[in-house]
Amino acid sequence: MSLSVLFLYCMIFASSFFLMINALTCRQDQIQALMQFKNEFESEDCNRSDYFNGVQCDNATGAVTKLQLPSGCFTGTLKSNSSLFGLHQLRYLNLSHSNFTSSSLPSEFSNLKRLEVLSLASSGFTGQVPSEISNLVLLTHLNLSHNELTGGLPLVRNLTKLSVLDFSYNKLSGAIPYDLLPSLPFLSYLDLKKNRLTGSLDVPNTSSSPRLVYLSLGYNLFEGQILEPISKLTNLTYLDLSSLNISYPLDLRVFSPLKSLLVIDLRENRLLPASLSSDSDILLSLDSLYLVQCDIIEFPNILKTFQNLKLLDISNNLIKGKVPEWLWKLPRLSIVNLVNNSFTGFEGSSEVLLNSSVQIIDFAYNSMTGEIPVPPLNSMYYSAWNNSFTGNIPLSICNRSTLVVLDLSYNNFTGPIPQCLSNFKALKVVNLRKNSLEGSIPDEFYSDALIQTLDVGYNRLTGKLPRSLLNCSFLKFLSVDNNRIEDTFPFWLKALPNLHVFTLRSNRFFGHLSPLDQGPLGFPELRILELSDNSFTGSLPPSFFLNWKTSSPIINKDGRMYMGDYKNTYYIYEDTLDLQYKGLFMEQGKVLTSYSTIDFSGNKLEGQIPESIGLLKELIALNLSNNAFTGHIPPSLANVTELESLDLSRNKLSGNIPRGLGSLSFLAYISVAHNQLKGEIPEGPQFSGQAESSFEGNAGLCGLPLQGSCLEPPTQQPKEEDEEEEEEILNWKAVVIGYWPGLLFGLVIAHAIASYKPKWFGKIVSTDKGKEVDPVRLFMTLDSRWDSFNDKDSVEQETDMKK
Incomplete structure (x- = not known):
């Protein structure tokens, strides 16, 4: 028996076995009705096993009594003749978090007269609630929240x-x-x-x-x-x-x-x-x-009288002066949010918080000066960012073994980074960005370290990157930008399986960016790579970006995925990053990871821009300016359909601007100034809407938005350019084929087994495909670092703390 036949037989047997299990409690006609209901919608993200895990049937009658869809299972319109409304014995129905786009609530829900629980939350329903809903007289729970009902x-x-x-x-x-x-x-x-x-x-x-x-x-x-x-x-x-x-x-x-x-x-x-x-x-x-x-x-x-108080949120007010000392004597107080007021400090000594029961405290965005208070003994979350504290980071932090998030960024701290911050087992976030810290980054990260964010950007740090970072297998966000670190490119960090954001901008890094084997860079999960303003040299091989990929993102409640998914019942921490975008440096309060950005500007890179850049389908910003790149602009850039910002200025690029760039509907900023380009600037709003300065310094360029027009009539030059571009693509494909000499054989074997074609690269998922580009898509306000969680299905306290 061939492998492919054996594989097919196993699949049929597994499917039949599953049907047999369900048939033990559910009648066949009920199973068929459920499958018919499933087939009424797009359900690619809803496999059979997940679907039937939410099904229960009556042991005696075999009728379906409970149906709970997995989140995001169905997409489509819920019609009035749906087979769902034939399941008359349903007592529990939960279709929440489906995508019933533009569906009105069918009055046929009233057919399910035995319903006791009906939950249709976050499912895209529109229009009025039908009056027939009042016929479901056995209902004990009715949830129609988070829709568009009028x-x-x-x-x-x-x-x-x-x-x-x-x-x-x-x-x-x-x-x-x-x-x-x-x-x-x-x-x-x-x-x-x-x-x-x-x-x-x-x-x-x-x-x-x-x-x-x-x-x-x-x-x-x-x-x-x-x-x-x-x-x-x-x-x-x-x-x-x-x-x-x-x-x-x-x-x-x-x-x-x-x-x-x-x-x-x-x-x-x-x-x-x-x-x-x-x-x-x-x-x-x-x-x-x-x-x-x-x-x-x-x-x-x-508040003095509230002796049972556990959670206090007085953020975003106009309170001046010092935080009173008596607050920290409330015996049960565990969560305090003082963000965005005008506090100047704390009453009492630097140990005023020492014996407090507080575990989560955030006093960011105030005007506090002097020495920072020592964190409470049982601290989990300690945030003082965006104040004016001075002096050294207190060494007493080393005794706070329960600390998970430490954010002292945007202050005036001096001195060294405490060595202990690299060997905390519980710490997931260390953010010391934009202070005046000196010395080197501690090099004592343990193999079981949980750290996910390390941000020491904008300080005065020297030395090399700590090699013990290799022990931080959970690390997602690493930023050491704007320091004085002197080292070669850390190819060894490619062993970190979860690294998403990596920025080395404005340091003293040097040497080649290409691996010794001249193959791909080798950071499979990287989304944001920022290496600008260093002294990197050499050329990039054609396959440099070949194996970049990304796993499926987890979508946040606002429809996006952010870095910093360090969630507690009461807070969510989100990372901050400076990005050069559309010619400007902007600080991004929420780092989206469902897109990709690359900045290699301000180095000494030469040779051709790798054609494999065209594989990064969801790249939104590419900056290779201020280098010594030669050759043509890669035609494969036309495949980067999400590109919004492209800066190739101040290089030695030659040839024509690829006409395919005119198909990039999101491209809002482009600069190819000060190169050796020639020919007519392609027509289209992506080019005509740019400033003249985006094309200056290219003696051979003509056409809008440059002054005047191309004087010479069209020649056969564009055809020659097309042939050259096609030849470059073929050469690049040859490199890919050469990089995997056994790929063809592997595909044949795989096809014989299961007709399965492996992907060479992953696609970075975009959550805004097809939408008009808006700067808000990238740059969210900094006020959102304290987010909220709200449990709708219990009568427990609401834990909604957002700035």
Whole structure:
């Protein structure tokens, strides 16, 4: 029996065996209905095993009673005649995080009369909620959050068994139905956040308070009249009234009756100063308090009475002076966010935090000076970036074995980097960027080091790159730019399996960039490589970029993937990087890793630009300026379809500008100034919209945007250039073939086994393909380093701390 036949037989047997397993509990007609439902959509990311893992059937009847799709499983339109609506015995249906693009909610959901749980969150539904949804009288959980639903809040008075109701993050408008709470006696969780609702709540005047414990109404169009009825909900433990849109300051004392309240979020409301300084008997049980962007000018003394407080977020206010010493004596305090105020320091000595219970503290973006306080003993996250602290980094940090994130960047620290920072087992982030540190980078990284980000850019460091970095197998982000490090290119770092971002810009690196075997560079996961303004020499082989690839990215909640996925329940850390883009240096607050950038400018590189650059399909910025490259501009650049910024200026390039560059629809900046190019500048908006300076210094170039026009009539020169370009591509392909002499034989064998063709290179995934280019796509604000997480399915405290 041949290998290919054996492989096919095994696949058929596995498939049949799987069907047999499911047939033990699910009737065949039910399995067929489920498969028909799956086939109604694009489901490339939803294999059969994942799909059926979310299926349960009744042991007695064999009918499907539960269906939970894996996240992102289906793409397409959910139609009213879908086979889904024939599964009449369903009690639990979760289609959340599907891509039902431009689908309205079919009224046929009402056919599933036995449903107890219906979750359609984040699935792309639009339009109004059908009134027939109220026929599902057995529902206990209804979640339609994070869609594009419009119209009024649907009438759900018939759903008397509801305990969880979530319509948050839609576009619902109008008033809340007057009988919403009176008609739902078992409702404990109500989330209407981020809509366009108005009016008030009607709270029944009964002897017993409603069962509601979780209420989120933030970011709507409510006015002050909603506060009085909320004060009657005495069982509330969680309350979100962020951005209430009221015209007068909010008085905290209105919440005095809420004796059980644990979490309150009042961000983006103006607060009555008297209620912040009061020591009255209010909110004494409070666990978490969010007063973000409330125009507070003095530190709230009312916090002295909150002895149960664990989480305090007073970021983005106008508070001046020093942080009071009494704050750190609150016995249960563990998370403090003081970001973006006008604090000048801390009351007390440098050891004021020493005995505090705080584990996560962020006081970035203030005006603090002098010596930095010693971190608390159990610190996990310690961020002081963008202040004006001076002196040495305290050696007492070496005793904080629980520290995971240490960010002291953008200060005025001097002296050496403590040696201990290279041998912490728990540390994942060390960011000392933009200080005045001296000496060398510590060279004591252990083999089990967890470090993922090391940023020591913009200091005065000397010496060489520490060879013990080879022990940091989790390292993703390495930045040593703008120092005085003198070393050769660290080819040895290619052994790091996860290195995504690597910048050596503006140091004293020297020597060749090409490997000794003149093969590919050998950093398979690299997305961003920044080597500008050093003294690298030599030429790059044609196959230099041949084996660059990228794994599938993890998409963040805003649709992108960022560096710095160091997630805690209460924070997410994101890396910062300076990139030269479209001729400008810009600081990027969130480092996207779903694209690729390369900057080799300001070195002494020569020879031809490798044709293999055309393999980097998702490259968005390429800067090879200020070198000594010769030969033609690679025609393969026309394959780099995501390219937005191209700088080849100040080299010795000759020949014509490839006309194929005119097909790059995202190309917004191009400079080929000061080369030896000739011929007519290609037509098209990518070229005509550039400044004249982008093409100056090329005596043989003519056409727009240069002044005047090409005087000579067209000749056969372009054809000759095309032939030369084609010859270059053929020569490059020959190099590729020569690099793998056994590739053809391997492909034949692979085809005989499984008809499988291995890829030579990976494609860097773009999340914005086909969209109009906007600078926002690259450069996000620095205010986003404190992000949020919000658990919609529990009545636990909301842990939403964002700047």
